Amino acid sequence: MTDTPPADSRPARIGILTVSDRASRGEYEDRGGPAIIDYLGEVLSSAYEPVARIVPDEQPLVEQALRELADSEGCCLVITTGGTGPSPRDITPEATEAVADKLMPGFGELMRKVSLEKVATAILSRQTAAIRGGCLIVNLPGQPRAICECLDAVFPAIPYCIDLIGGPYLTTNEDRLVVFRPKKK
Amino acid sequence: MTDTPPADSRPARIGILTVSDRASRGEYEDRGGPAIIDYLGEVLSSAYEPVARIVPDEQPLVEQALRELADSEGCCLVITTGGTGPSPRDITPEATEAVADKLMPGFGELMRKVSLEKVATAILSRQTAAIRGGCLIVNLPGQPRAICECLDAVFPAIPYCIDLIGGPYLTTNEDRLVVFRPKKK
Amino acid sequence: MTDTPPADSRPARIGILTVSDRASRGEYEDRGGPAIIDYLGEVLSSAYEPVARIVPDEQPLVEQALRELADSEGCCLVITTGGTGPSPRDITPEATEAVADKLMPGFGELMRKVSLEKVATAILSRQTAAIRGGCLIVNLPGQPRAICECLDAVFPAIPYCIDLIGGPYLTTNEDRLVVFRPKKK
Numbered sequence: 001m002t003d004t005p006p007a008d009s010r011p012a013r014i015g016i017l018t019v020s021d022r023a024s025r026g027e028y029e030d031r032g033g034p035a036i037i038d039y040l041g042e043v044l045s046s047a048y049e050p051v052a053r054i055v056p057d058e059q060p061l062v063e064q065a066l067r068e069l070a071d072s073e074g075c076c077l078v079i080t081t082g083g084t085g086p087s088p089r090d091i092t093p094e095a096t097e098a099v100a101d102k103l104m105p106g107f108g109e110l111m112r113k114v115s116l117e118k119v120a121t122a123i124l125s126r127q128t129a130a131i132r133g134g135c136l137i138v139n140l141p142g143q144p145r146a147i148c149e150c151l152d153a154v155f156p157a158i159p160y161c162i163d164l165i166g167g168p169y170l171t172t173n174e175d176r177l178v179v180f181r182p183k184k185k
Numbered sequence: 186m187t188d189t190p191p192a193d194s195r196p197a198r199i200g201i202l203t204v205s206d207r208a209s210r211g212e213y214e215d216r217g218g219p220a221i222i223d224y225l226g227e228v229l230s231s232a233y234e235p236v237a238r239i240v241p242d243e244q245p246l247v248e249q250a251l252r253e254l255a256d257s258e259g260c261c262l263v264i265t266t267g268g269t270g271p272s273p274r275d276i277t278p279e280a281t282e283a284v285a286d287k288l289m290p291g292f293g294e295l296m297r298k299v300s301l302e303k304v305a306t307a308i309l310s311r312q313t314a315a316i317r318g319g320c321l322i323v324n325l326p327g328q329p330r331a332i333c334e335c336l337d338a339v340f341p342a343i344p345y346c347i348d349l350i351g352g353p354y355l356t357t358n359e360d361r362l363v364v365f366r367p368k369k370k
Numbered sequence: 371m372t373d374t375p376p377a378d379s380r381p382a383r384i385g386i387l388t389v390s391d392r393a394s395r396g397e398y399e400d401r402g403g404p405a406i407i408d409y410l411g412e413v414l415s416s417a418y419e420p421v422a423r424i425v426p427d428e429q430p431l432v433e434q435a436l437r438e439l440a441d442s443e444g445c446c447l448v449i450t451t452g453g454t455g456p457s458p459r460d461i462t463p464e465a466t467e468a469v470a471d472k473l474m475p476g477f478g479e480l481m482r483k484v485s486l487e488k489v490a491t492a493i494l495s496r497q498t499a500a501i502r503g504g505c506l507i508v509n510l511p512g513q514p515r516a517i518c519e520c521l522d523a524v525f526p527a528i529p530y531c532i533d534l535i536g537g538p539y540l541t542t543n544e545d546r547l548v549v550f551r552p553k554k555k
Contacts, residue, residue: 086472086501087534094472102271102279105290105475106297106308112476120526120550123476124534131271156305164272164309180305287456287464290475291482291493316456341490349457349494365490 011047012168014040015069015078015135017055017062019092020142023082024056032081035144039151046171051075057083062095070099070135076167077158078135079151082142084127092139093126100130100137104161107138111150115141118149129154134166156180196232197353199225200254200263200320202240202247204277205327208267209241217266220329224336231356236260242268247280255284255320261352262343263320264336267327269312277324278311285315285322289346292323296335300326303334314339319351341365381417382538384410385439385448385505387425387432389462390512393452394426402451405514409521416541421445427453432465440469440505446537447528448505449521452512454497462509463496470500470507474531477508481520485511488519499524504536526550 016036022028037050051073055061062083069075083092097103107129115122127139127150138154140147159170159179172179201221207213222235236258240246247268254260268277282288292314300307312324312335323339325332344355344364357364386406392398407420421443425431432453439445453462467473477499485492497509497520508524510517529540529549542549 085534086474086506086531088471088536090472102275102311104271104309104311105293106301106310108475109294109297109479110301110308112479116476116480119552121530121552123480123524123527124474124531125476126472126474128475136271154308157308160306161271161309164270166273182304182306286458287460287496289456289494289496290478291486291495294479294482295486295493321456339493342493345491346456346494349455351458367489367491 010168011049012077012162012170013049013051013073013075015073015075016050016052017065017069017078017080018053019055019057019062019080019083021056021089024054030054031144032140032142032147035147036079036081036140036151039148043151043155043172043177044170045173046169048170057089057091059091059095059098062092063099066095066099066132066137070132070137075135076162076165076170078137079140080137081140081147084125084139084141086124086126090126093128096128096130096137096139099132101133102131104129104131104136107154110153111140114149114153115146131165136161136165136167152177195353196234197262197347197355198234198236198258198260200258200260201235201237202250202254202263202265203238204240204242204247204265204268206241206274209239215239216329217325217327217332220332221264221266221325221336224333228336228340228357228362229355230358231354233355242274242276244276244280244283247277248284251280251284251317251322255317255322260320261347261350261355263322264325265322266325266332269310269324269326271309271311275311278313281313281315281322281324284317286318287316289314289316289321292339295338296325299334299338300331316350321346321350321352337362380538381419382447382532382540383419383421383443383445385443385445386420386422387435387439387448387450388423389425389427389432389450389453391426391459394424400424401514402510402512402517405517406449406451406510406521409518413521413525413542413547414540415543416539418540427459427461429461429465429468432462433469436465436469436502436507440502440507445505446532446535446540448507449510450507451510451517454495454509454511456494456496460496463498466498466500466507466509469502471503472501474499474501474506477524480523481510484519484523485516501535506531506535506537522547
């Protein structure tokens with residue numbers, strides 16, 4: 001079975017939002033954002049354009065970045081990294097919920113489940129996902145090793161989710177990651 | 186171990202609410218509602234009366250139907266089908282939360298978990314459950330095949346839940362589905 | 371690998387809040403609170419001081435007790451027992467959310483998952499967890515047997531959570547329960 005992208009296949013714009021006080025001040029090299037970009041490069045076979053941003057752990061700034069990436073930049077998918085723990089400065093899930101039209105609880109449940117197979121502290125991650133207009137926002141943890149494991153778990157459902165909210169038709173390198181789309185009725 | 190229903194066993198009223206633009210306009214044959222009615226007929230051994238409704242994917246209409254089924258029709262259980270995905274018109278979970286006295290997160294978690302064993306896109310389902318007065322509301326997906334698999338997962342807990350909110354004593358055909366009730370203290 | 375507590379190791383204060391109409395009126399012996407105290411005595415190796423309270427299933431009183439234990443009593447951890455079901459008087463999760471700075475959905479998900487291996491009605495438990503200031507609040511069910519099983523599931527993540535919110539350094543008897551802390555960077 002081959003996925004044939006529709007004729008109109010402009011590159012999908014995908015936002016990568018690093019939420020980190022230290023990375024935003026340049027005191028610390030952002031490793032989460034690049035890990036996500038590497039992942040997309042490895043997995044996606046359809047054309048896409050990454051739109052990367054770094055913001056500190058301030059809820060109004062995270063909300064503003066999410067709104068801009070979804071609304072002005074036209075991203076169909078925004079993947080955040082960082083700010084999902086229980087610490088006082090961790091506010092990425094709250095910012096995501098604040099800009100959401102719809103919450104997608106299944107993403108956080110599944111990511112915690114797969115991370116829990118590795119570390120008991122996976123339950124401390126409060127990561128969630130949400131729809132804003134034509135954009136799916138997915139929170140990932142900050143640690144590069146957890147990023148790949150979480151994306152491997154949820155990415156198979158992402159292209160169909162983007163179909164359902166009217167976005168571009170994403171395809172993957174099927175020897176690396178198989179996505180699921182129900183058969184047309 | 187036999188379940189002995191109390192002497193007062195008027196038929197339990199069970200609402201079946203199909204949420205679908207196309208089915209409500211008659212453009213599409215409702216298959217979700219009938220699948221739920223078939224399931225109840227197969228599983229329940231106590232007397233019950235189905236109260237079926239079809240509404241479009243409009244949040245105020247879904248809320249109104251849920252209120253009427255719970256409050257005026259006296260349903261102890263309302264099972265919805267449809268409207269739980271990420272699409273712009275999918276608003277069944279929001280309507281359910283809007284009329285809820287209490288949210289029951291364990292239902293959605295378990296239904297997504299069992300559906301995920303079949304399809305990666307199960308995490309896109311936002312289905313939930315809630316208590317409104319003496320009524321348990323449970324959201325199911327729209328696809329008939331997913332309805333049976335979700336109900337098989339959560340139905341074993343439903344009769345005891347209805348006991349706890351003061352409803353009628355439901356029993357099942359135990360060779361088909363065993364329900365769980367803790368032993369009396 | 372040995373956990374070395376920091377030099378300043380005042381006993382950690384841990385709140386145990388029994389939420390029960392009958393226990394609060396003395397009509398019923400509280401068994402949940404003592405089960406939690408027994409558990410802590412068995413598991414913790416660092417110094418701690420339990421602060422036990424019993425309140426009826428009244429949301430304002432549960433909220434007030436949670437605020438006092440977190441704010442005035444200086445508890446780094448408050449464990450509640452009771453009031454997490456679907457019954458009209460069960461309001462512990464609502465009270466917990468009302469006083470929360472942050473919700474911790476991973477705790478409830480994992481506790482329902484482990485309880486579900488024992489009883490189908492585990493999905494009826496609405497227990498959650500939350501952060502309020504420097505305090506982690508965790509809801510447990512009322513039944514003593516479920517308390518141990520839920521704490522065994524989530525306790526491995528609790529000491530690190532308390533580290534992250536600025537609390538005392540808890541250690542456990544590692545032959546009874548191993549806690550997880552990521553290696554220092």
